[in-house]
Amino acid sequence: MSRIIVMTSGKGGVGKTTCTANLGMALAKAGQRVAVVDADFGLRNLDLLLGLENRIVYTALDVLAGECRLDQALVKDKRQPNLALLPAAQNRSKEAIKPEQMKRLIKALTKVYNFILIDSPAGIEMGFRNSIAAAREAIIVTTPEISAVRDADRVIGLLEANDIKAVRLVINRLRPAMVAAEQMMSVKDVQGILSIPLLGVIPDDEQVIVSTNKGEPLVLDEHLSPAGTAFINVSQRLQGEKVPLMDLSIQKESFFTRLKRLFGA
Amino acid sequence: MAIPIISDLLERLFGSSEDPHSRDDVKRRLQIVLAHDRLALDPQTMEMMRQEIIAVVSRYVEVDFDSLEFSLATNQRVTALTANLPIKRIRPLGRGPDQPIHADDEVKRIELASPTEASALDAKEAEAALRKFEENCRDEPELIHSPLDIDRSDLPDLIDGAGDALHPPEEIEASEKESNLLDQAERIHSDEPPFRKDGSDSDALNVPDMSIPDATAKATSRPKRNSK
Numbered sequence: 001m002s003r004i005i006v007m008t009s010g011k012g013g014v015g016k017t018t019c020t021a022n023l024g025m026a027l028a029k030a031g032q033r034v035a036v037v038d039a040d041f042g043l044r045n046l047d048l049l050l051g052l053e054n055r056i057v058y059t060a061l062d063v064l065a066g067e068c069r070l071d072q073a074l075v076k077d078k079r080q081p082n083l084a085l086l087p088a089a090q091n092r093s094k095e096a097i098k099p100e101q102m103k104r105l106i107k108a109l110t111k112v113y114n115f116i117l118i119d120s121p122a123g124i125e126m127g128f129r130n131s132i133a134a135a136r137e138a139i140i141v142t143t144p145e146i147s148a149v150r151d152a153d154r155v156i157g158l159l160e161a162n163d164i165k166a167v168r169l170v171i172n173r174l175r176p177a178m179v180a181a182e183q184m185m186s187v188k189d190v191q192g193i194l195s196i197p198l199l200g201v202i203p204d205d206e207q208v209i210v211s212t213n214k215g216e217p218l219v220l221d222e223h224l225s226p227a228g229t230a231f232i233n234v235s236q237r238l239q240g241e242k243v244p245l246m247d248l249s250i251q252k253e254s255f256f257t258r259l260k261r262l263f264g265a
Numbered sequence: 266m267a268i269p270i271i272s273d274l275l276e277r278l279f280g281s282s283e284d285p286h287s288r289d290d291v292k293r294r295l296q297i298v299l300a301h302d303r304l305a306l307d308p309q310t311m312e313m314m315r316q317e318i319i320a321v322v323s324r325y326v327e328v329d330f331d332s333l334e335f336s337l338a339t340n341q342r343v344t345a346l347t348a349n350l351p352i353k354r355i356r357p358l359g360r361g362p363d364q365p366i367h368a369d370d371e372v373k374r375i376e377l378a379s380p381t382e383a384s385a386l387d388a389k390e391a392e393a394a395l396r397k398f399e400e401n402c403r404d405e406p407e408l409i410h411s412p413l414d415i416d417r418s419d420l421p422d423l424i425d426g427a428g429d430a431l432h433p434p435e436e437i438e439a440s441e442k443e444s445n446l447l448d449q450a451e452r453i454h455s456d457e458p459p460f461r462k463d464g465s466d467s468d469a470l471n472v473p474d475m476s477i478p479d480a481t482a483k484a485t486s487r488p489k490r491n492s493k
Contacts, residue, residue, distance in 0.1 A: 145291075146291050146294060146295055146298075149295055149299075150295065150298055150299060150302065153299050153302060153303070154302060157303065179288075182286035182287075182288045182289070183286070183287050183288060184287075184288060185288055185291055185292060186288075189288070189292055193292070193295055193296070193299065
């Protein structure tokens, strides 16, 4: 049976799409047949992060309108043939599609793909309801910030109300130095507050921006950056492997290292 | 000019001198905001609940309004309402919140009286207290007419099973309570001489003599405590 997972957060800009792109790619690399579905109608971005924006011919809406077949709308990744993107329409609003239609699309995808990742839009309105309509599992993406955690909590409540029980947490953009200085919530703090199982922690990493600039997910890098490694770890845990959390602890700066840094040594 | 530079240098070397841990702030703020979010109570309802809780508690004790606290906290997805109501003192039902006990009254009551004198005194006091109580009720009608009085329907069984239990809860109104008070006053008048013959337990003697309506308050609270 295919796994249908919605990536959601409530708040925008916490890294849902980055997580979807990297997890999708990592799962495909691991030999899974993966479809990533952009449910952000009107503000699609998943195609950009995967570097597939120039290859979109049809969108999910065209499939629903009967203007093309589903396989014609799917954009197959050349780097990783196990991965396909079902693009959203960019020139339409989130109300252009209904939950029932989303279910039909996803159901059709389950015949070919064993992992379906749905990239939910921010918010808890129509776009969110569409994206959770067919999902059986959810990954909550949040950052250790008050607004992101609050919104995540709201979304967890909505998922529970919609009978999506398998809900797991990815904490994105953690800055270990700030946690050590007690200026940022720790993984334990966030998980304790949200009280759902932890799937992974992604450290804050400048390479994320570099990879989005190029349209190449981090997990494709030959030498994995910290965030890239963390995404691979998350994908392995998603497949049931036991992978320990990355060691993100940072030694508190000593007087001597501060002295060295001060004088540019 | 040089001082800020030096202090900056020192700060960079030794780390910030005062270290305000914003992590604790964010956790505290989140806990409160999530408790409210999860409960999904609108502020009006919350305020109404607050007012009613204070009204009920104020009927029995004098609450320190300056330092009372209501908070919602959440832990492991379970939300709890915590009310912290510092008590100034127990409020006798016959007295308003701002009426101190008169020193004269105190002195009078300490004296031992003959049974007949005592019961006569009691009857007088009962009447006076009742009048006071009615006055208070006029001043603070919410003490009696608030819909929360319905809660008292649980209590009659505990109040030595007297008349109250026979009435459906809707009927428990101001008049009901007053007649109840009268009952109580009569009962004390007839059955309970306010001192014991042996006179050995003079402390116990002083307990019920604050005023007669207070005796009712005790009657409500004592069996309740025992039942737990």
